[in-house]
Amino acid sequence: MSQALGKPNELLGPDDPEPVGIIDRGDASPFVLICDHAGNAVPAVLDGLGLEPAELNRHIGIDIGILGVSERLAEQLGASLVFQRYSRLVVECNRRVTSPDSIALVSDGTVVPGNADLTPAQRSLRLDEIVVPYHRQIETILDRRAEAGIPTILVSMHSFTPSLRARPFQRPWQIGLCYGADTRFTTPVLEALDDETDLVVGRNEPYGVDLNKDYSIPVHGEERGLPYVEFEIRQDLIGEASGQAEWATRLGRVLPAAHRRFTVAAS
Template sequence: MDDTSVIVLNGSGASNIVLVCEHASQHIPARYGGLGLSEEAANSHAAWDPGAYGVARDLSDILDAPLVASTVSRLVYDCNRPPESDSAIREVSEIHDIPGNHNLTPEQRAERVDSVYRPFETALSDLMDQRQTGVLVTVHSFTPVFHGKPREVQLGILHDDDTSLADKMLVKAATHTALKTARNEPYGPEDGVTHTLKQHALPRGWANVMLEFRNDMIATPQQQHLVANDTAALILDALDALALTNRMETGQCRV
């Protein structure tokens, strides 16, 4: 895994949906010496999004959609942040100090951008450029408790300036999932979490959404598969509704 920072699964998938999992792995390449982390910190949610890759992989199978996933821990570099962001390489993440991220030189930061972020960014851009139009869906997970405060939401449907797909999914959610669902929870654009949507989907005019699953809801392969099935149906139903709205707005559909 030290030889690559990104994988593309089902790159020739027939779906117009492109899936992304920026925080798929807790892997820290050997050259970073484990970042000085304890075993607990290296395997905690601070290092990755537990369950998210399993859901994304199942969605890829169900939808026949390509999936772009980072293979490197976000504590090395967070691929959902731009290089100029301090949060791209955190010195502290939640309750964990990251010794290997302290006092990095510009050259050390640039090495991480070039070896982790740029390959991920390029793989996703190249895949999207092969398609004239499409839909971008990013898959994440979050903890049930954050700084001692329980989180009631189980599925966050997040968006940036383009709300169109998120709006439809929020309307359709109760039909397809028993998960307690909310808009822009537990994070929103103000938290800097929509970089991938802003960098790749908005400039291309692609419909887009970011999905945040509470990680106790997707802790096992069985849970991941069930959630992926429900989520796939939700996405497809919302896209049908969005297409109908677009046809009506352009006068291509009479009711």
């Protein structure tokens, strides 16, 4: 598969979607939601990365169901939401550029032909036109709130596959929380989830936060000193609209309850 070279602003063509989706509801809510893997778009010039559409539609290409949950949850909370429209296989918005899987050659057993033998210029185009605008929009909202002295809870939304092809194992957790050094808000969220019934909750399962490789929580949360929570919801539970609505309602109970506990503990 060939890939056209170009200078900045030439990767995304006129018919390609904007990389950043944003629902800006102002700053009344204590929460700001972000969704790194909401979409599976591929710039037209990249010819689908040489993959069948089915590959882009599975978990390696998109966090299945999470945008539907995030949109509903943000509406319930009156919160702003920033989300990424392009596939993580084009470029991974939740990795530092030094991470080897920033642009993956293989993902869960699938070879990605369109990511092989990229020049530095080709890699830079993906970062400059897809990753940078996304994180700049997050920074804009967080900076605005900081300048106004508005306390912020960062909520990072993800979903995970019930089982990997490369390492088959039926993951038992319906939801997992991922965290690094700062657990100020994660702890009350875990407590609030304990009040829910019949949940198997992962603590840094199926993933944790890698402060050296990951980007969103380490940079926008840990480095800023913002309390945060990162959710991973199992994809078979939110693949349909009914499950997305159910989980948005559940987290719409959990987050305010956790925020009340957090506020009391901080006072």
